[in-house]
Each structure stands twice: as C-alpha cells, then as structure tokens.
Amino acid sequence: MIVDEAQKHRLKEYGINIKTKYKADDKILERNTDCSKNDNIKQGIILEKDYYSKTLLKKEKDFDSRILYTYEFNESKNIKCNNCGAISDINTIDDHCPYCNSSFNIEYNSKELGSKHYYDLIIKDKTYIIKTYIMDFVISFIISSIYIISTSRTFYFFDILKIVVATVLISLLLFYVFYYLDALILLPSLKRKKELQNQNQKDFFYELSKKNLDKITFYNNLLYELRELYYSDKYKNIIDFDIIDYNSFKLIEKNNNIYVDVSVDIRIIEYKNQKIVSKRTDKKYRMLWARQNDFLSPGENQIKCHNCSxxxxxxxxxxxxxxTKINYYQQWYLDKELD
Ligand SMILES: [Zn+2]
Ligand SMILES: [Zn+2]
Known part of the structure; x- marks a missing residue:
C-alpha cells in the first residue's frame, strides 16, 4: 500500500518490526509491519505497540481512545490491467502488472490513519499537579508569614527560617486537601479552556465541510505527509510516530490559497544505538490545499502520464x-513545518 511504503522502508533498514494491537468491534486485532499478520481494522483504537528487533525492545501503551484507525483491504481480488487487459491476483503481484509492468498504485479500500472522532473533556494537562503545588505553597507561605509576623514582637533572621519551615510543613499537609480543592478551583478553568478548544475544532471541520472538504481525507493526508516527512532523509532515526492529540486547527485563506495550521501533541520514536528512544513533543505544521490535483481513489489506481501516457x-x-513532474495525488499536502 502506498501509505505504508515509507515506514516499511525505514524499518527494513534497521531490522525492526512493530506489532500493533487494535481493538475494533470488541475484538483484539493485530497488524505487523513485517506482514506476518495484517488484520483488516474498521474504526479501531490502538491498545499497544510492541517494538521488536530480534528481541522485544519496547512496549508503548499510552494511546487515546478518541483516535480511530481503519485499514481495509480486499485480499481475494483480481485486478484487471487497463493497459494490456491481463487479470492478476492481488496477492501475487508487487504493485505492478506482471505482464506489461504497468503500475497499479494500490491503496487500501478504506483507511483512516488516525482521525479524532470525539471531542470531550479528557483533561491531559501535565502541569496540573505542579500548578496545584505552587498554589498550595503560596498559600502556605502567606499563612505562616502572617502567623509568625503577627505573633513575634521583633523580626529576625530566625523568623525567616521559621517561615520557611512552616511553609514547607503546612504545604505538605495542605497538598492533600488541595488536591481535592482544586477540583473546585483549577478544574473549571481547565474545563473552560478544553471546551473552547473542542468548540474551535468542531468549527474548523464545519468550515471545511462548507467548502466540500472532508474530515477523514484531511486527517489521512496530514498523516500521510507526516509519514513522508519523518521517514525521509531529513530524519534518519525516526522509525515510528503517533499523534497523541490534536490541539488545534486554524484555517487560513491567503493569496487565493487555503492553508491549515495544525498543532499536535506527538510521540516520536527513534532508534539510536540499538535502543528505542521515545519522546513526546508539541509540533506545528502548515498544510496546503491542492486545488487542481487528480486524487487517488481507494483500491488500485492506474494512472497515465499527461505527456507521454x-x-x-x-x-x-x-x-x-x-x-514530466507528477502532480500531487492528495487533496492536502505539507507546506512546511512550523516551529
Ligand atoms: Zn498489464
Ligand atoms: Zn511521461
């Protein structure tokens, strides 16, 4: 399949296989990059990814159940070559007609490389605990300062020490209480932020649909482009990546072009010195809508050169x-990486 090609190539280079467990229709299904097992998945979620070289190198289990994957491919199918008319079994060919070598450009019949389907209030704020402790610490400091300053007649260095000790002690005691209290204090503001973020994403896809642009195609094209980017020579060590969450989409219309700035929370997996290194980071990309392209359809695509056919x-x-330069075969492509 066209979308799998770039990563397959990279994994082969390093001798790595990734086994991904999906859950779809209450079944546990599996897809392996070494092709030992490739179940068809329909709107599944990822449960786990195992990275193997000769032995198991790493297990990854942090995936979001709002992000769905579909890989459907009709294995029992004969393809008729438009060029020479030969009929061949899809399993025995390597993307080319065995008689005339015409390219089939085979794609999944249906695919979703990671579309986000639900917008709800899962709060994944990493700074949550830190904010709680800082607030707790400030309040403890105020309490102990007021108490010590108001009860001591003079103010010496020793009193500063007392304030510090009291602050630490009170903050530790209060942390437990605060942990529950900020359900009242911090959560509403985080929730409001999250609600706004979700609303913005809904608005974005509504705007797209008004332009007759489809949500799943947008996600697929974005992820296809990220695959092409991360498995290119620019990033030699990347063997896999997963979008953990989509933070924002911004539609920009400029000079008769349609751009979208996408901000994501992404996990990038690298293979360095026989070790798997995983890091989570925020990234921004600018996508550009390709107005006049021919688009690839599901299944096989026999395409002729406009110039020499x-x-x-x-x-x-x-x-x-x-x-002759080939036109793009997607609706959206990566314009550039932003920061
Ligand atoms: Zn042929
Ligand atoms: Zn040509």
Missing amino acids: SSIDVREQKCKYCG
Missing part, C-alpha cells in the same frame, strides 16, 4: 520515461 508510479516524483 506511460504508466505512472505515484511514489516517484516524476514520470520514469519522459521526466
């Missing part, structure tokens, strides 16, 4: 025979 392999940048 020879068969086109869309993974190549230009026609193999006459060198």
Whole structure:
C-alpha cells in the first residue's frame, strides 16, 4: 500500500518490526509491519505497540481512545490491467502488472490513519499537579508569614527560617486537601479552556465541510505527509510516530490559497544505538490545499502520464520515461513545518 511504503522502508533498514494491537468491534486485532499478520481494522483504537528487533525492545501503551484507525483491504481480488487487459491476483503481484509492468498504485479500500472522532473533556494537562503545588505553597507561605509576623514582637533572621519551615510543613499537609480543592478551583478553568478548544475544532471541520472538504481525507493526508516527512532523509532515526492529540486547527485563506495550521501533541520514536528512544513533543505544521490535483481513489489506481501516457508510479516524483513532474495525488499536502 502506498501509505505504508515509507515506514516499511525505514524499518527494513534497521531490522525492526512493530506489532500493533487494535481493538475494533470488541475484538483484539493485530497488524505487523513485517506482514506476518495484517488484520483488516474498521474504526479501531490502538491498545499497544510492541517494538521488536530480534528481541522485544519496547512496549508503548499510552494511546487515546478518541483516535480511530481503519485499514481495509480486499485480499481475494483480481485486478484487471487497463493497459494490456491481463487479470492478476492481488496477492501475487508487487504493485505492478506482471505482464506489461504497468503500475497499479494500490491503496487500501478504506483507511483512516488516525482521525479524532470525539471531542470531550479528557483533561491531559501535565502541569496540573505542579500548578496545584505552587498554589498550595503560596498559600502556605502567606499563612505562616502572617502567623509568625503577627505573633513575634521583633523580626529576625530566625523568623525567616521559621517561615520557611512552616511553609514547607503546612504545604505538605495542605497538598492533600488541595488536591481535592482544586477540583473546585483549577478544574473549571481547565474545563473552560478544553471546551473552547473542542468548540474551535468542531468549527474548523464545519468550515471545511462548507467548502466540500472532508474530515477523514484531511486527517489521512496530514498523516500521510507526516509519514513522508519523518521517514525521509531529513530524519534518519525516526522509525515510528503517533499523534497523541490534536490541539488545534486554524484555517487560513491567503493569496487565493487555503492553508491549515495544525498543532499536535506527538510521540516520536527513534532508534539510536540499538535502543528505542521515545519522546513526546508539541509540533506545528502548515498544510496546503491542492486545488487542481487528480486524487487517488481507494483500491488500485492506474494512472497515465499527461505527456507521454506511460504508466505512472505515484511514489516517484516524476514520470520514469519522459521526466514530466507528477502532480500531487492528495487533496492536502505539507507546506512546511512550523516551529
Ligand atoms: Zn498489464
Ligand atoms: Zn511521461
């Protein structure tokens, strides 16, 4: 499949296999990058990813159940070549007609590389506990200062020490109480922030739909582009990545172009010195809508060069025979990485 190609190539280079467990329709399904097992998945969630070299290197279990994946492929199918008319079994060919070598450009019949389906109030604020402790500490400091200053007739260095000790002690005691209290104090503001964020995302996809642009296509194109980016020579060590959450989408119309700035929380998996290194980070990308492109359809796509009408392999940048540059085959492509 076209979308899997770039990562497969990278994993082969390092001799790594990724086994992903999905849950769909109350069944546990599995897909392996070494093709030993590739179940069809329909709107599944990821439960776990295991990274193997010769042995198990790492297990990853932190995935969001609001992000869905679909990989559907019709394995019992014969493809008819539009060029020479030969019929071949989809399982025995390597993306090319075995008789005339015409490219089939095979895609999944249906795919979702990670669309976010629900917008709800899962609060994943990493700074939550820290904020609580800081607030707790400040209040403890005020209490102990007021108490010590008002009860001591003079104010010496020793009193400062007393304030420090009292602050630490009271803050430790209060932390437990505060942990529950901030359900009342901090949570509403986080919730409001989250509600706003969700509303903005809903508005964004509503705006897209008014332009007849589809949500799943947008997610698929974004993720396809990220695969092409992260498995390119620019990032030599990246073997996998997962979007943990989509933070925001911003629609920008400029010079007759439609751009979208996407901000994500992403986990990037690198292979360095025989070790798997995983890091979570915020990233921003600018996507550009390709107005006039021919788009790839599900299943096989036999495409002819506009210039010499020879068969086109869309993974190549230009026609193999006459060198004509190939148009993009997606609706959206990556314009640039922002910060
Ligand atoms: Zn053929
Ligand atoms: Zn050509």
